[in-house]
Amino acid sequence: MIVSPFTADAVVRSGIARVTLAGELDMDTSRRVRDAVASCLATRPTSLCLDLTGISFCDCAGLNTLLTARITALEAGADFLxxxxxxxxxxxxxxxxxxxxxxxxxxxxxxxxxHRGTETVTARRDTAAATATSRVRDLLT
Structure with missing residues (x-):
């Protein structure tokens, strides 16, 4: 079996941050994802997209990193996809x-x-985002 090296490529264009991941996402590579997400969020994007198309393996540490990235992005005010x-x-x-x-x-x-100004977010989305964030926090604790 050939294992490809892990990559976490971060790009921010026009307020949209994209982190493209490939390889095995585990305890050894999670730090690179956290760094890429933090780097993107430091630019205050309107949205953060994680592209997991290239992920060939993910363990619990990797999953925790993805869940934490989601919470971090939403708390920073960025849409998450x-x-x-x-x-x-x-x-x-x-x-x-x-x-x-x-x-x-x-x-x-x-x-x-x-940093969103007067953008309106529907009550349904507010509730869904809050519920999902609460559920993830419960899973992480």
Whole structure:
């Protein structure tokens, strides 16, 4: 079996941050994801997208890193989106009962987005984001 080296490429364009991950996401590589996410969020993007298309393996440490990235992005006031949610991560989410945590675009609550100006976020999205964040916090503690 050939193991590809892990990569975490971060790009911010026009206020949209994208972190593209490839390889095995585990305890040894989680730091690189946290660094890439922090680097992107330091630019105060309007949204953060994690592209997991290239993830070939994900353990619990990797899953924790992804869940923490989601919470961090939403608390920073950025929309959060995951693309390429493949079998390795989906299986772990299913095992812990968090299948819907990365489903679709997630929007921060209006109170958590000071740099958003007067953008209106519907009550439904506020409730969904708060519920998902609360559920993830419960899973992490």
């Amino acid at each position: 995951v693309e390429g949610l493949g079998t390795p991560v989906a299986r772990l989410l299913s095992l812990i009962g968090a299948d819907t945590v990365f489903a679709g675009r997630q929007t921060p609550t209006s109170a958590g987005s000071p």
